[in-house]
Amino acid sequence: MCRLPAGSALPASLSSGPDDKSVISVTWAPDELSVICPADRVPDGATVEASWRCLRVVGPLDLALTGVLASLIGPLADARVNIVAFSTYDTDYLLIPQVRLTEAVDTLTAAGHRLASA
Incomplete structure:
Protein backbone atom coordinates (compact mmCIF):
# COMPACT_ATOMS: atom_id res chain seq x y z
CA MET A 1 0.00 0.00 0.00
CA SER A 51 3.95 -5.94 4.93
CA TRP A 52 0.21 -6.31 4.37
CA ARG A 53 -1.62 -9.46 3.24
CA CYS A 54 -4.69 -9.42 1.05
CA LEU A 55 -7.85 -11.43 1.74
CA ARG A 56 -10.43 -11.65 -1.07
CA VAL A 57 -14.12 -12.30 -0.57
CA VAL A 58 -15.23 -15.00 -3.01
CA GLY A 59 -17.37 -13.34 -5.64
CA PRO A 60 -18.87 -12.09 -7.72
CA LEU A 61 -21.15 -10.44 -5.20
CA ASP A 62 -24.50 -8.93 -6.12
CA LEU A 63 -24.20 -5.16 -5.70
CA ALA A 64 -27.52 -5.19 -3.81
CA LEU A 65 -26.07 -7.35 -1.00
CA THR A 66 -25.69 -5.59 2.33
CA GLY A 67 -23.57 -6.43 5.34
CA VAL A 68 -20.80 -8.41 3.65
CA LEU A 69 -18.00 -6.12 4.78
CA ALA A 70 -19.66 -5.54 8.15
CA SER A 71 -19.65 -9.29 8.84
CA LEU A 72 -15.88 -9.31 8.31
CA ILE A 73 -14.91 -5.97 9.78
CA GLY A 74 -17.02 -6.31 12.95
CA PRO A 75 -15.19 -9.32 14.40
CA LEU A 76 -11.81 -7.89 13.35
CA ALA A 77 -12.63 -4.57 15.02
CA ASP A 78 -13.67 -6.41 18.19
CA ALA A 79 -10.30 -8.22 18.09
CA ARG A 80 -8.58 -4.85 17.46
CA VAL A 81 -7.09 -6.04 14.16
CA ASN A 82 -6.57 -3.04 11.90
CA ILE A 83 -7.58 -3.41 8.26
CA VAL A 84 -7.87 -1.52 5.01
CA ALA A 85 -10.88 -2.48 2.90
CA PHE A 86 -11.45 -1.82 -0.77
CA SER A 87 -13.93 -3.06 -3.31
CA THR A 88 -14.19 -3.81 -6.99
CA TYR A 89 -17.31 -4.30 -9.07
CA ASP A 90 -17.31 -8.04 -8.30
CA THR A 91 -16.01 -8.40 -4.75
CA ASP A 92 -14.39 -6.96 -1.63
CA TYR A 93 -10.83 -7.15 -0.33
CA LEU A 94 -9.30 -6.75 3.11
CA LEU A 95 -5.69 -5.82 3.72
CA ILE A 96 -4.39 -7.18 7.01
CA PRO A 97 -0.98 -6.35 8.51
CA GLN A 98 1.27 -9.38 8.05
CA VAL A 99 2.04 -9.42 11.79
CA ARG A 100 -1.71 -9.74 12.56
CA LEU A 101 -2.61 -12.27 9.84
CA THR A 102 -2.82 -15.36 12.07
CA GLU A 103 -4.95 -13.46 14.57
CA ALA A 104 -7.21 -12.17 11.77
CA VAL A 105 -7.65 -15.66 10.28
CA ASP A 106 -8.43 -17.14 13.71
CA THR A 107 -10.91 -14.32 14.41
CA LEU A 108 -12.71 -14.70 11.09
CA THR A 109 -12.83 -18.49 11.44
CA ALA A 110 -14.29 -18.17 14.95
CA ALA A 111 -16.93 -15.82 13.51
CA GLY A 112 -18.01 -18.55 11.09
CA HIS A 113 -16.17 -17.48 7.93
CA ARG A 114 -14.37 -20.05 5.81
CA LEU A 115 -10.91 -19.11 4.55
CA ALA A 116 -8.91 -20.82 1.84
CA SER A 117 -5.41 -20.26 0.50
CA ALA A 118 -5.02 -18.91 -2.99
Whole structure:
Protein backbone atom coordinates (compact mmCIF):
# COMPACT_ATOMS: atom_id res chain seq x y z
CA MET A 1 0.00 0.00 0.00
CA CYS A 2 1.47 3.34 -0.98
CA ARG A 3 0.70 6.88 -2.02
CA LEU A 4 1.99 9.51 -4.36
CA PRO A 5 1.37 13.26 -4.37
CA ALA A 6 -1.93 14.65 -5.63
CA GLY A 7 -2.00 15.06 -9.40
CA SER A 8 0.52 12.27 -10.06
CA ALA A 9 0.13 10.38 -13.31
CA LEU A 10 -0.34 6.63 -13.40
CA PRO A 11 3.14 5.25 -12.70
CA ALA A 12 4.80 3.24 -15.47
CA SER A 13 5.24 0.29 -13.06
CA LEU A 14 1.44 -0.07 -13.02
CA SER A 15 0.54 0.80 -16.61
CA SER A 16 1.09 -2.70 -17.99
CA GLY A 17 -1.64 -4.12 -15.75
CA PRO A 18 -1.42 -7.00 -13.27
CA ASP A 19 -0.50 -10.56 -14.01
CA ASP A 20 -3.27 -13.10 -13.53
CA LYS A 21 -2.64 -13.40 -9.76
CA SER A 22 -2.03 -9.76 -8.75
CA VAL A 23 -4.50 -7.28 -7.33
CA ILE A 24 -3.83 -3.64 -8.08
CA SER A 25 -6.09 -0.78 -7.04
CA VAL A 26 -5.41 2.83 -8.03
CA THR A 27 -7.45 5.65 -6.55
CA TRP A 28 -7.04 9.27 -7.51
CA ALA A 29 -8.29 11.66 -4.83
CA PRO A 30 -7.93 15.43 -4.42
CA ASP A 31 -5.12 14.98 -1.88
CA GLU A 32 -3.26 11.90 -3.15
CA LEU A 33 -2.87 9.05 -5.57
CA SER A 34 -3.34 5.89 -3.51
CA VAL A 35 -2.04 2.56 -4.81
CA ILE A 36 -2.52 -0.97 -3.55
CA CYS A 37 -0.16 -3.31 -5.37
CA PRO A 38 2.40 -6.08 -4.91
CA ALA A 39 5.68 -4.93 -3.35
CA ASP A 40 7.57 -5.44 -6.62
CA ARG A 41 5.24 -2.99 -8.41
CA VAL A 42 5.53 -0.07 -5.94
CA PRO A 43 6.17 3.15 -7.91
CA ASP A 44 9.45 5.01 -7.43
CA GLY A 45 9.15 7.87 -4.95
CA ALA A 46 6.01 6.52 -3.26
CA THR A 47 5.43 6.65 0.48
CA VAL A 48 5.07 2.96 1.34
CA GLU A 49 3.28 1.08 4.09
CA ALA A 50 4.58 -2.46 3.55
CA SER A 51 3.95 -5.94 4.93
CA TRP A 52 0.21 -6.31 4.37
CA ARG A 53 -1.62 -9.46 3.24
CA CYS A 54 -4.69 -9.42 1.05
CA LEU A 55 -7.85 -11.43 1.74
CA ARG A 56 -10.43 -11.65 -1.07
CA VAL A 57 -14.12 -12.30 -0.57
CA VAL A 58 -15.23 -15.00 -3.01
CA GLY A 59 -17.37 -13.34 -5.64
CA PRO A 60 -18.87 -12.09 -7.72
CA LEU A 61 -21.15 -10.44 -5.20
CA ASP A 62 -24.50 -8.93 -6.12
CA LEU A 63 -24.20 -5.16 -5.70
CA ALA A 64 -27.52 -5.19 -3.81
CA LEU A 65 -26.07 -7.35 -1.00
CA THR A 66 -25.69 -5.59 2.33
CA GLY A 67 -23.57 -6.43 5.34
CA VAL A 68 -20.80 -8.41 3.65
CA LEU A 69 -18.00 -6.12 4.78
CA ALA A 70 -19.66 -5.54 8.15
CA SER A 71 -19.65 -9.29 8.84
CA LEU A 72 -15.88 -9.31 8.31
CA ILE A 73 -14.91 -5.97 9.78
CA GLY A 74 -17.02 -6.31 12.95
CA PRO A 75 -15.19 -9.32 14.40
CA LEU A 76 -11.81 -7.89 13.35
CA ALA A 77 -12.63 -4.57 15.02
CA ASP A 78 -13.67 -6.41 18.19
CA ALA A 79 -10.30 -8.22 18.09
CA ARG A 80 -8.58 -4.85 17.46
CA VAL A 81 -7.09 -6.04 14.16
CA ASN A 82 -6.57 -3.04 11.90
CA ILE A 83 -7.58 -3.41 8.26
CA VAL A 84 -7.87 -1.52 5.01
CA ALA A 85 -10.88 -2.48 2.90
CA PHE A 86 -11.45 -1.82 -0.77
CA SER A 87 -13.93 -3.06 -3.31
CA THR A 88 -14.19 -3.81 -6.99
CA TYR A 89 -17.31 -4.30 -9.07
CA ASP A 90 -17.31 -8.04 -8.30
CA THR A 91 -16.01 -8.40 -4.75
CA ASP A 92 -14.39 -6.96 -1.63
CA TYR A 93 -10.83 -7.15 -0.33
CA LEU A 94 -9.30 -6.75 3.11
CA LEU A 95 -5.69 -5.82 3.72
CA ILE A 96 -4.39 -7.18 7.01
CA PRO A 97 -0.98 -6.35 8.51
CA GLN A 98 1.27 -9.38 8.05
CA VAL A 99 2.04 -9.42 11.79
CA ARG A 100 -1.71 -9.74 12.56
CA LEU A 101 -2.61 -12.27 9.84
CA THR A 102 -2.82 -15.36 12.07
CA GLU A 103 -4.95 -13.46 14.57
CA ALA A 104 -7.21 -12.17 11.77
CA VAL A 105 -7.65 -15.66 10.28
CA ASP A 106 -8.43 -17.14 13.71
CA THR A 107 -10.91 -14.32 14.41
CA LEU A 108 -12.71 -14.70 11.09
CA THR A 109 -12.83 -18.49 11.44
CA ALA A 110 -14.29 -18.17 14.95
CA ALA A 111 -16.93 -15.82 13.51
CA GLY A 112 -18.01 -18.55 11.09
CA HIS A 113 -16.17 -17.48 7.93
CA ARG A 114 -14.37 -20.05 5.81
CA LEU A 115 -10.91 -19.11 4.55
CA ALA A 116 -8.91 -20.82 1.84
CA SER A 117 -5.41 -20.26 0.50
CA ALA A 118 -5.02 -18.91 -2.99
